[in-house]
Amino acid sequence: MGLNISRIAIIGMGLIGGSLGLAIKAAREEKTEVTGIDTNELTLVKARQRGAADIITADLAEGVAQADMIFLCTPVLQVVPLVKKIAPCLKQGAILTDTGSTKSYLLEQISSLLPEYVHYVPGHPMAGREKSGIEAADVNLFHNKWYILTPPADVNRVATDAVRQVIGWTGAQITVMDAVKHDWCTALISHVPHIGAAALVNLLAYSEDQDSSIKLAGGGFRDTTRIASSNADMWADICMTNAGPIADGLDKFNQLISEVAAAIRQNDRRTVHNFFSTAKERRDELLQLEQAVTGQPMSNGR
Template identity: 60%
Template sequence: MKNPRITIIGVGLIGGSLGLALKAAGLDVTGVDSDRGSLDIAVRRGSVDRATTDLADGVAQADVVFLCTPVLQIPAVVARIAPHLREGAIITDVGSTKRFIGEKITRLLPRGVHYVGGHPMAGREKSGIAAADINLFRDKRYIFTPAAATPPAAVSLVAGLIRTTGARVSVMDISHHDDCAAVISHVPHVVAAGLVNLLGRYPGEEENIGALAGGGFCDTTRIASSNADMWADICLTNPDAITTGIEELQAMLDEVVAAIRRGDRAAVHAFFAAAKARRDNIIASL
């Protein structure tokens, strides 16, 4: 399909950045959002060609609809737009959890409308259209999780659109996605938030703690500044994988606590050495 008509629902950081990149590729983009102020900024910044708060009007002529709202809002949005989607339209999303979304969306879509699950491995600690960046996806992984019944042509079309943003496209089985995302993304966000909230367990020491905070603290906890609504939704839509990962981490930390208490330097050293080696290998493969 040449020059498909694009609609982006939710013009925040991800939706706004996607619009900037797709428009730069010469595509026609309509933005839909409940916040008129965000839409006005999206138009001024060039993220969308036109904007509306009306979901039905926004999707009526769309060939591809990107759902860029928080995860728990997506099923309700799909239920509202489903009667207004034209036959042959493709729905895709940018949610960090795929099993929950996939099951909900496929039950809501009318015959002849296709769903391609998507997850950009890109983001910033800032949120909203003001933080949108045309290069947000460049050289980042963008994962697709199509169902067995999804036509290959639909996957190919959406993947082609995403490649224009500079992202590196991969396809993953939906059953594996959420488990892998929990370990590499979801649990680290919970941990980063926990590290920051740990400071609240030391009342009266704020000034001293602040004096000691440096690059290590800022780097380790940067993602704790991410959008709380988004991360609450992610935790509630991938509960098994996330809680399993946290429990595995708790068990590992318990081993470290025991080693420190008994003065076992070799065990503590092995903990840090293994982490360094594994991280270095992962970074080298990116």
């Protein structure tokens, strides 16, 4: 198996799958053929119109049969059923990868489903938008964003190199991480913040004058809760498949909120001031670190 990836299949032509298709075609043009696979006919038509796929089909077996590499770009709980369906259709040496936000669950489930001649290299792009669907796809979605690979110890090294090569076409920053470590890290930096944003929006339901609260909500509220507009299916699946780390992160978050609430009730200005000043210092450090690594300001990610 060499690194000549001339045929790629993308299952799920939404925001992530569509953006992958756009980025790969922009980098490779006619050198790499992209097949877009989706159950939604209108999505497929738009994917081809936008240039995210050369070939479109709703037929899984037909779509993956000749693919050198297959990207699974669906909500996490849809991935394993899809792998069961396509596993017998994959050719010798095919490389399977995914874009799911939780990795341990998928690694445990998928490895035993594949024939020995198919190589699985899990992945997760730390990129996203509050909008979903092929309409939101962006050729630059992955540019300078982290793309995490969590290959199992026994995976074929050439397969991992091939996934690195393809992801490199999107302009992403690639890093390799253990799946368990990935899930704990993303719980704190991505999954819990999404739940927090959704909770802030749902908090409006407790307002005595909800209409006035919504009317007065300004840029700060919109910016803080932007990610609450993300796809509900995707985020429900993430919570179900990374339950331990997310629940642990929420417990710690709840502890922090409870502590600052108690300080406010006790009129303890010093503790409240320290809560904000510590957060400011840490966030400023994060901004400086990301800019040093990527040359770009802190990015929005999943």
